[in-house]
Amino acid sequence: MIRKTTSLFGAAAALALALTxxxxxxxxxxxxxxxxxxxxxxxxxxxxxxxxxxxNLDNTEGGGxxxxxxxxxNVYEGLFRLTDDGKVDDLLAKDYKVSSDGLTYTFTLRDGVxxxxxxxxxxxDVKYSIEKVVAPDSQSARKSSFxxxxxxxxxxxxxVTVTLASKSISFVYNLSYVWIVNGQAKxxxxxxxxxxxxxxxxxxxxxxxxxxxxxxYWGTAPTNKQVVFHYFTDATAxxxxxxxxxxxxxxxxxxxDALAQFNGNSNYKVNNGHSTTKLLLAFNDRxxxxxxxxxxxxxxxxxxxxxxxxxxxxxxxxxxxxxxPPTDPWYEDLTKVNPYDLTLAKKELTDAGYPxxxxxxxxxxxxxxxxxxxxxIKSELAKxxxxxxxxxxxxxxxxxxxxxxxxxxxxxxxxxxxxxVVWYGDPDFYWGYDNPQVTAWxxxxxxxxxxxxxxxxxxxxxEQIAADAASDWLYLYPxxxxxxxxxxxxxxxxxxxxxxxxxxxxxx
Amino acid sequence: xxxxxxxxxxxxxxxxxxxxVVLFLLLRLLPGDPANSLLxxxxxxxxxxxxxxxxxxxxxxxxxxxxxxxxxxxxxLGESFVSTLPVGPEIAARLVVTVPLTLLSFVLAVVVAxxxxxxxxHKANTWYGSVLSGVxxxxxxxxxxxxxxxxxxxxxxxxxxxxxxGFPQDDWADPAKALTSLTLPVVxxxxxxxxxxxxxxxxxxxxxxxxxxxxxxxxxxxxxxRAMWRHGLxxxxxxxxxxxxxxxxxxxLGAVVVESVFALPGLGGMLVKGLAQHDYPVIQGILFxxxxxxxxxxxxxxxxxxxxxxxxxxxxxxxxR
Numbered sequence: 001m002i003r004k005t006t007s008l009f010g011a012a013a014a015l016a017l018a019l020t021x022x023x024x025x026x027x028x029x030x031x032x033x034x035x036x037x038x039x040x041x042x043x044x045x046x047x048x049x050x051x052x053x054x055x056n057l058d059n060t061e062g063g064g065x066x067x068x069x070x071x072x073x074n075v076y077e078g079l080f081r082l083t084d085d086g087k088v089d090d091l092l093a094k095d096y097k098v099s100s101d102g103l104t105y106t107f108t109l110r111d112g113v114x115x116x117x118x119x120x121x122x123x124x125d126v127k128y129s130i131e132k133v134v135a136p137d138s139q140s141a142r143k144s145s146f147x148x149x150x151x152x153x154x155x156x157x158x159x160v161t162v163t164l165a166s167k168s169i170s171f172v173y174n175l176s177y178v179w180i181v182n183g184q185a186k187x188x189x190x191x192x193x194x195x196x197x198x199x200x201x202x203x204x205x206x207x208x209x210x211x212x213x214x215x216x217y218w219g220t221a222p223t224n225k226q227v228v229f230h231y232f233t234d235a236t237a238x239x240x241x242x243x244x245x246x247x248x249x250x251x252x253x254x255x256x257d258a259l260a261q262f263n264g265n266s267n268y269k270v271n272n273g274h275s276t277t278k279l280l281l282a283f284n285d286r287x288x289x290x291x292x293x294x295x296x297x298x299x300x301x302x303x304x305x306x307x308x309x310x311x312x313x314x315x316x317x318x319x320x321x322x323x324x325p326p327t328d329p330w331y332e333d334l335t336k337v338n339p340y341d342l343t344l345a346k347k348e349l350t351d352a353g354y355p356x357x358x359x360x361x362x363x364x365x366x367x368x369x370x371x372x373x374x375x376x377i378k379s380e381l382a383k384x385x386x387x388x389x390x391x392x393x394x395x396x397x398x399x400x401x402x403x404x405x406x407x408x409x410x411x412x413x414x415x416x417x418x419x420x421v422v423w424y425g426d427p428d429f430y431w432g433y434d435n436p437q438v439t440a441w442x443x444x445x446x447x448x449x450x451x452x453x454x455x456x457x458x459x460x461x462x463e464q465i466a467a468d469a470a471s472d473w474l475y476l477y478p479x480x481x482x483x484x485x486x487x488x489x490x491x492x493x494x495x496x497x498x499x500x501x502x503x504x505x506x507x508x
Numbered sequence: 509x510x511x512x513x514x515x516x517x518x519x520x521x522x523x524x525x526x527x528x529v530v531l532f533l534l535l536r537l538l539p540g541d542p543a544n545s546l547l548x549x550x551x552x553x554x555x556x557x558x559x560x561x562x563x564x565x566x567x568x569x570x571x572x573x574x575x576x577x578x579x580x581x582x583x584x585l586g587e588s589f590v591s592t593l594p595v596g597p598e599i600a601a602r603l604v605v606t607v608p609l610t611l612l613s614f615v616l617a618v619v620v621a622x623x624x625x626x627x628x629x630h631k632a633n634t635w636y637g638s639v640l641s642g643v644x645x646x647x648x649x650x651x652x653x654x655x656x657x658x659x660x661x662x663x664x665x666x667x668x669x670x671x672x673x674g675f676p677q678d679d680w681a682d683p684a685k686a687l688t689s690l691t692l693p694v695v696x697x698x699x700x701x702x703x704x705x706x707x708x709x710x711x712x713x714x715x716x717x718x719x720x721x722x723x724x725x726x727x728x729x730x731x732x733x734r735a736m737w738r739h740g741l742x743x744x745x746x747x748x749x750x751x752x753x754x755x756x757x758x759x760x761l762g763a764v765v766v767e768s769v770f771a772l773p774g775l776g777g778m779l780v781k782g783l784a785q786h787d788y789p790v791i792q793g794i795l796f797x798x799x800x801x802x803x804x805x806x807x808x809x810x811x812x813x814x815x816x817x818x819x820x821x822x823x824x825x826x827x828x829r
Contacts, residue, residue, distance in 0.1 A: 056591040062546045137558050141548040189592050205598055206773030208677045230674060230771075233780065236657070237771040240672035244664050396786060399544035404556065415549060423550070 040505035043225040046487070048501065049238050049247035051254060053231035054209070056189035057200070059179060060132050062139040063189075065497045069251060070209055070229050072498045075116075076179035076194035079107055079126065080172055084493055086327045086418065088173050092121065092180055092195065102167040102449065107160045113218045115182040116192065116199040123154035128183030130162070130175075145174045167447040169454050170419070197222045197502045207231060211501065222502035223489060242268070242482060248506065249483035249490055251499050256313050262482050272316060273492035275479035276325045276418040279369070281362075281377065281472040283410045286432035289358055290410065296469035298348035300338040302384045308376050309475040312369045316478035322466045323421040325476050327493070329451065330421070330458035337466040345384050357385025363402055363411040366392045370412045373474065403430050414477070418496060421458060422446075424465045433470040516810065520803050527799040528580065532573050535788050541565070542589050542786035563589040576792065585793035590785050595793040598778065603797075604679050606767070606774035609690055610760045613697035617759075618752070621702040625709025629717060632710075641710065647703025656696040656769040663692060673771035693770045701759055708751045712744040719743070746817050753809025757802040 054067035063071075073081060079093035090096075095108045113121040130152055133140045148168050153161040164171065185193035192200045197217045201210035210228040213221065230247050232238040235255040241247045243261065253259065253270075262268040281299070283290035290296055309317045318326070321335035349357065364374040371392060378388040393401060402408045425442025427434035438461050445457035465471075479493055489503040543559040551559075560566045564575075579586055585595040624640055631637035664672035670692050680686045716722060717740070725735040764776030775794055782790030814820045 056593055061592055062590060136554075137562060139546050139555065139559065141550060143555060144550060144552055202677060204601075204677050204679075204773060205593075206602060206777050207675055207771075210677065228677070232673075232771045233777055234768050234771065237673045237769060240660055240664060241674065241771070244668065244672045246671060246674055394540065395784075396540040396544045399547055400541055403547075403549070404553075413549070417550070420550075 039508045040223065040488075041508040042223065044506035045226040045228060046224050046249070046501060046504050046506060047247040048227055048229045048499070049232060049241050049250045050229055050499075051232055051235065051238060051252070052497070053206070053229075054203075057192055057203070058188045060135070060138045060140045061189055066231075068497045069499045070211070071179070071192070071194070071196075072496075073196065073500045074198045074211055074227070074502065075192050075196045075200060076181065077196050078176045078178050078180060079109075080176040082173075082176045082496065082498075084491070086329065088176055091176075092126075093175075096172070102447075103164050105162045105164070105171060107162070109158045109160070110218065111158070113195050114216050115185075115195055116214055116216075117182060117185065118216070119182055119184070119193075121180065121195055122157045123160045124157075125183045126160045126180055127152045127154050129180045130178055132181070133178050142174060142177045145170065167449075169446060169448045169451065173419075198227065201226065201228075220502075223505045224501070227501040227504070242484075245484070248487050249481060249504075251481065253480040253482050256316070259314070259316075259480065259482070267485055269483050269485055269487075271481040271483070271492050273479040273481060274325065274327050275477045275493070276327060276420075276496065277414050277416045277477040277479075278320070278323060278325065279373065279412070279414050279474045279477065281410060281412055281474055282431045283471060284406065284408050284432055285434065285470060286406070287409065289352070289354060289360070292352050293468045294348045294352035295354065296472070297338050298345045298352065298384065299381065299386070300469045300472045301341050301348065302345035302386070303377055303380045303472065303474070304340045305335075305474050306340070308373060311376065312372060313475075313478055316480060318476040318478070320473055320476045322462050322473055323415075323424065323471070324458075324462050325418065328419055328421070330455045330462060332459060332462065334462065334466040337463075338469055338472075342383060349384060349386075357381075357387065359387040359389065360409040361389045361391050363391050363393050363398065363408045365398050365412060366394055374412060406430055406432065416497070421462055421465070424461060424470055431471060433465065433468070435464065435468065435470075438464050512814075516807060520807060523803055524796075524800060528577060528796060529573075531792050531795050531799075532576065535791060536569060538786070540786050542788055545590050545785035545787065565589075576789075580796070585796070586789040588782075588790050589787045590790075595789050598790075599775065599793055599797055602773060602775045602778050605675055605690075605772050606760070606763055606776070608686075609693055609697070609763055609766070609772065609774060610756070612690060612694045613701060613759055613763075614752075614756050616694060616698035617701040617705055617755075620698065621705035621709055622748075624702070625706040626713050628706060629710040629713035632714065640706070644703045644706035644710075647700060648707070650700065650703075652696060652700045653765050653769050655699055656693070656766055659692050659696055660769070673769070675772050689770075689772075693766045693772060696766055696769075697759055697763065701755060705748075705751070705755060708748055709744075712747050713740075716740040716744045742816060746813055749809055749813050749816070753805050756809075757805050760798065760801060760805075 052066040055064045081091040093107045094110045097106045150163045182193035198211035199214045201212045203209045239258045425439045445454045448454035486507045489505045546559040628640040663670045767774040767776035
């Protein structure tokens with residue numbers, strides 16, 4: 001029976017798994033707009049369709065991408081909020097100061113903020129919430145970004161002081177991922193106590209999760225009374241729900257083929273936003289032949305990314321030629337660094353000592369789009385004499401074989417986070433790119449005094465990894481939100497898996 | 509009969525125990541580390557170790573087994589590795605969908621299959637007898653998800669008379685609404701299931717129609733209807749019931765596919781997710797409960813057969829003595 005069910009549903013289940021596994025964060029999103037905002041129903045219920053059900057309701061206990069989508073900014077708030085263009089705004093922190101050595105941050109909390117349980121927000125809750133993320137048993141995807149915290153103090157109820165071991169210009173940005181929870185609340189895997197504009201209604205596992213407008217919210221009240229997330233495991237079932245008006249909006253369309261039925265239909269609007277998810281052909285840079293930059297460059301130049309993207313996503317998606325998506329401050333178009341050019345690829349292979357090509361195994365996750373892309377890569381590389389053996393593996397095997405044991409020649413993976421170019425500064429990361437200069441730049445960037453300085457350094461990092469073809473960045477996924485035309489004010493980018501619902505309006 | 513019941517119950521308990529052992533061991537033979545489901549790209553080696561410790565897969569196997577079995581004895585199915593939430597209550601919540609789905613489909617399938625199968629046999633030589641038989645043959649060959657998608661396309665997307673999927677958030681609080689949600693899934697399963705049932709009913713009826721006792725009964729002056737009612741039906745129903753037991757069990761397990769097509773929060777979706785994430789407690793819990801249900805259905809089918817067929821009763825009575 002196990003075999004039967006997996007073979008029938010392997011693809012869908014694995015997709016869900018993989019997305020949650022790699023999920024967790026990085027980016028921005030906030031109320032964009034779609035349909036004309038005329039009169040709207042202030043007490044509307046917004047039905048939201050999604051493929052990402054939370055595992056549980058706590059993002060430090062493995063709640064995954066689903067809980068980020070439903071709760072970030074809606075139920076829980078951070079000291080700061082990421083805006084749609086990737087900037088950081090004050091949220092629960094009214095103000096903050098950084099000491100001249102850049103090591104001590106003093107945050108002043110907003111007044112009059114209460115949790116859904118009625119308790120007032122105090123600095124103790126903030127301390128508790130940050131400690132929860134860095135605790136030894138924390139499963140937070142952001143845990144490692146807070147490794148530099150030395151101590152957290154609460155001089156009074158409205159002030160929190162955090163001392164860092166080394167300077168960290170991303171500290172405030174990173175704090176936007178930390179949910180401020182009531183330090184006395186219990187059972188947060190099935191309930192919540194946040195300060196957001198919505199409180200949890202009911203969560204019917206495997207099916208729906210509803211959020212109700214919180215009357216005691218400190219800020220602007222949501223433009224709807226309730227939102228209900230409907231969870232699907234099958235993309236077709238999700239699209240059918242939208243077609244039959246069972247849901248009003250789909251947070252992230254993952255089925256390119258389905259777009260045809262919504263495009264050109266005036267009842268729906270297909271929104272093409274920005275994503276931060278990159279599809280990588282990642283080499284094991286430690287091992288021959290991929291320890292030679294020329295070989296990696298040759299492969300990058302031998303694959304027609306444009307054709308690949310088009311065959312998978314049609315007119316959607318973007319080519320970026322590096323690890324940095326346009327929403328990151330240090331983005332620049334690097335698609336010309338290793339252009340698609342078979343002659344160049346052959347020359348580089350010859351220069352690297354492989355005039356007749358070679359053979360390698362490509363560890364390919366078994367869910368879309370990886371197998372399709374792998375087959376494409378195989379046929380592209382055959383043209384320059386390289387033989388690719390495709391080895392299909394599960395998401396689980398990927399973590400063990402590739403991520404933990406680094407037992408691979410090349411692999412494919414989607415990297416969902418924004419600002420994750422910094423992984424190229426870590427020689428211990430699974431792909432093993434080891435350039436001391438890049439490592440130094442990444443470290444210096446983090447210790448920068450100004451954002452400009454940080455941006456300049458990370459641009460250098462980005463240019464260098466592109467020049468070295470540290471990996472082959474095939475393309476940037478599209479982020480497609482499909483919604484009923486009666487809806488407006490929904491997030492378009494949904495970067496970082498967030499889906500702010502408080503600005504959604506349903507026409508009356 | 510009491511001795512039979514006792515013996516049969518003991519058999520049930522032993523089977524369950526064996527199932528528990530096999531389930532536990534088979535899952536551990538699968539390649540893969542359940543801790544991986546808790547990770548995301550960027551997890552540190554310490555986080556990986558913490559994940560393994562948290563779910564207890566760093567403990568020796570026998571220890572894990574004994575602790576699972578110990579809790580099982582108190583009807584505690586443990587907590588999911590991934591969600592950390594208890595498995596038992598979630599299974600119970602899912603059964604609220606899966607059990608009605610299974611039973612309704614089963615009843616509908618029987619209601620359709622018995623008369624159709626009978627007519628297909630009784631009128632085997634007419635054109636519609638052949639058509640019925642042919643259609644049922646076709647029905648067996650059609651995959652259940654395809655039937656589901658077809659029904660959605662017709663009744664939800666085109667005619668817009670029934671929902672394409674989902675289940676009310678408040679379950680059966682509004683029975684009409686819940687039933688509406690279950691209509692298409694039930695019809696889907698029943699259609700596919702009745703196709704094979706029709707074949708069984710037809711062949712059982714054919715056997716009876718060609719039997720000596722029926723001919724004798726007719727020769728003694730009974731009408732066809734009376735002969736069928738007194739002798740035919742009782743004989744035909746015996747093999748059909750044992751098949752029904754198996755069909756009911758497989759419907760329960762097969763609901764997995766239909767639940768996904770119709771986005772129903774049943775046991776199937778939970779199992780598929782559990783499998784993908786190597787969430788042992790979830791998989792073990794569902795398979796254990798399913799095993800229990802299947803064994804109980806088999807038990808019930810046996811009992812019913814025995815009540816209907818005196819031959820089985822008597823042969824067994826002799827056995828026991």
